[in-house]
Each structure stands twice: as C-alpha cells, then as structure tokens.
Amino acid sequence: MGKANLKVRLLEHTPNPEKLVAMAARLCYSPAQIDDLAANVAQSDQQAFVKKLLDMGHYSAIEHVSFTFGIEGVSRSLLAQLTRHRIASFSVQSQRYVGETREHNARGTFEYIIPETIEKLGPQAVAEFAAQMAQIQTWYDGWVAKLGGGRSAYEDARFVLPNAAETKIVVTMNARELRHFFNLRCCRRAQWEIRRLAEQMLHLAKEVAPVLFADAGPPCLAGPCPEGQLSCGQREAVRRRYGVT
Ligand SMILES: Cc1cc2nc3c(=O)[nH]c(=O)nc-3n(C[C@H](O)[C@H](O)[C@H](O)COP(=O)(O)OP(=O)(O)OC[C@H]3O[C@@H](n4cnc5c(N)ncnc54)[C@H](O)[C@@H]3O)c2cc1C
Numbered sequence: 001m002g003k004a005n006l007k008v009r010l011l012e013h014t015p016n017p018e019k020l021v022a023m024a025a026r027l028c029y030s031p032a033q034i035d036d037l038a039a040n041v042a043q044s045d046q047q048a049f050v051k052k053l054l055d056m057g058h059y060s061a062i063e064h065v066s067f068t069f070g071i072e073g074v075s076r077s078l079l080a081q082l083t084r085h086r087i088a089s090f091s092v093q094s095q096r097y098v099g100e101t102r103e104h105n106a107r108g109t110f111e112y113i114i115p116e117t118i119e120k121l122g123p124q125a126v127a128e129f130a131a132q133m134a135q136i137q138t139w140y141d142g143w144v145a146k147l148g149g150g151r152s153a154y155e156d157a158r159f160v161l162p163n164a165a166e167t168k169i170v171v172t173m174n175a176r177e178l179r180h181f182f183n184l185r186c187c188r189r190a191q192w193e194i195r196r197l198a199e200q201m202l203h204l205a206k207e208v209a210p211v212l213f214a215d216a217g218p219p220c221l222a223g224p225c226p227e228g229q230l231s232c233g234q235r236e237a238v239r240r241r242y243g244v245t
Helices: 017-029 034-041 043-056 059-064 075-082 118-121 121-147 151-160 175-185 192-208 235-241
Strands: 007-013 066-075 088-092 166-174
Touching: 007 192, 017 034, 017 043, 017 059, 017 066, 043 059, 059 175, 066 075, 066 175, 066 192, 066 235, 075 088, 075 166, 075 192, 118 121, 121 151, 175 192
Parallel strands: none
Antiparallel strands: 007 066, 066 166, 088 166
C-alpha cells in the first residue's frame, strides 16, 4: 500500500530574522547610517520593537525575512489550495518528469493520502480505498505503456491520477505572507489537510522567530470570528489550544 504521511521541515530561513526586521524598521525612523544601525540593534531591544511594529501594523518591514519549508506526504488536493497563495514561491515534484509506474514505487502503487474520515470507517473502508488506488495504478501503467513509455508518456498518463496522489513541495514565504497564510489556514474553517500543514509550519516558524509569529494563527485569537454563520463555534477551544486566555 502506498499510504504517505505528512512531513514538514523548515529547510532555511533568513538568519536572525527578528534582528533584521528591527534593523530595517529602525531605518525608517532614524537618521543613522546602515552600518551603525546594524551594529546597534541589540537582542533585548529587538523583540519589544518587533512587537511594537506588529501592533502598529507596520507590516512591510517583516517582508524582509523569508522561510523555506520542505513538505512531503501531502495530496495534490492540498497543492491546489496551497498554490492559491500568490505571494509565495513554489517548487513541486513534477508528474511530467517523475514517473508513477509500479516499477517506480517499491510499495506497489504511487504514494497517496488517505483522508482520516475514511480511516475512521475502519479497515474495510481503507482496503476499499487502497483497491481503488491500485486500480488507478493499473490504468496509469496501461496508458504509460500505450503512449510509448518514458517522460513523454507520463505527461498524459498522469491525467488518470487522483487528487489523493502524494506530492512533495518546497515553498518559501516572507513573514508577512506567512502570517496571512496562518490566519486563513490555521482556522477551523480551512480544510483539514492544509490546516494540519499550516499548524506544523507555524510551530516551526515560532521556534526561530517567536515574536514575529507570537500572535499568528486563526483570526479568532485576536478578535471575534469573522466567519459569521459559517463560524465553527469553537472560538474558546481554539484560543485555549493556542494558549490565548
Ligand atoms: C476556508 C477557505 C475556503 C476557501 N474556499 C474557496 C472556494 O470555494 N473557491 C476558491 O476559488 N477559493 C477558495 N479559497 C481560496 C481563497 O479564495 C484564496 O484564493 C486563498 O485563500 C488565498 O488567499 P489570498 O488571495 O488572500 O492570499 P495570497 O494570494 O497569499 O495573497 C495575499 C494577499 O495579497 C494581496 N493580493 C495578492 N494578489 C493580489 C491581487 N492580484 N490583487 C490585489 N491584491 C492581491 C491580497 O491582499 C491577499 O490577501 C478558500 C480559502 C479558505 C481559507
């Protein structure tokens, strides 16, 4: 069976992100030379200053720092949602260049994601889902063979692959876009797979830039839920989960 699990890593980030943001923002208000500013931005001072910037909504200063994540074990369905975020940069494993035939996959089928709702139905439902993936594998292999094999065949054989097919992504976002992404995708209204990804990305980002992301997350952390009738109604539980009292 080709079941894949979510794996997220923070591959790289701008070194000393909060120091850089503080320095860039100080430049706006100071007649000093850049070298002097860079030398004078002290650690203790930075954090209070970054917090003040965020409280003031001076968000352009946080665009100077970016974070690059490596993501595996997510579906093409997630990919379609993630790539709607236009202020991000993406590299995605290509179904044109990377074959998904049985020989390419040690476990017998292409890797795929099983929704938890189907897993919760029990082993029979999981087996049914796996059988459907195996059927798709057979169709895919058939088209690769009929189209002559190799890369030129993958390009059109992939049309039968499902949304469940696993993909791997490298994504880079600056801190402003990341905060916006967390606002939309950590919300319980977001679809479960992208929400799980966003939560893990937030956890990793907070480890290296705790002040920049201290208040990041769904909008109900900062105020009333903006979703109106579509609200999950779980505001207090969500706030507790994020440690907001
Ligand atoms: C719960 C939920 C349900 C959704 N349901 C659907 C759905 O049913 N159908 C659907 O198609 N999509 C849906 N989406 C996707 C949604 O419409 C957005 O495409 C996605 O969330 C990206 O948001 P964004 O455009 O704000 O972000 P980004 O593309 O990351 O942009 C960030 C911000 O930059 C600014 N910006 C970027 N590009 C422009 C531009 N061209 N012009 C002006 N300002 C710009 C905006 O202020 C924007 O908010 C859903 C999203 C969520 C979270």
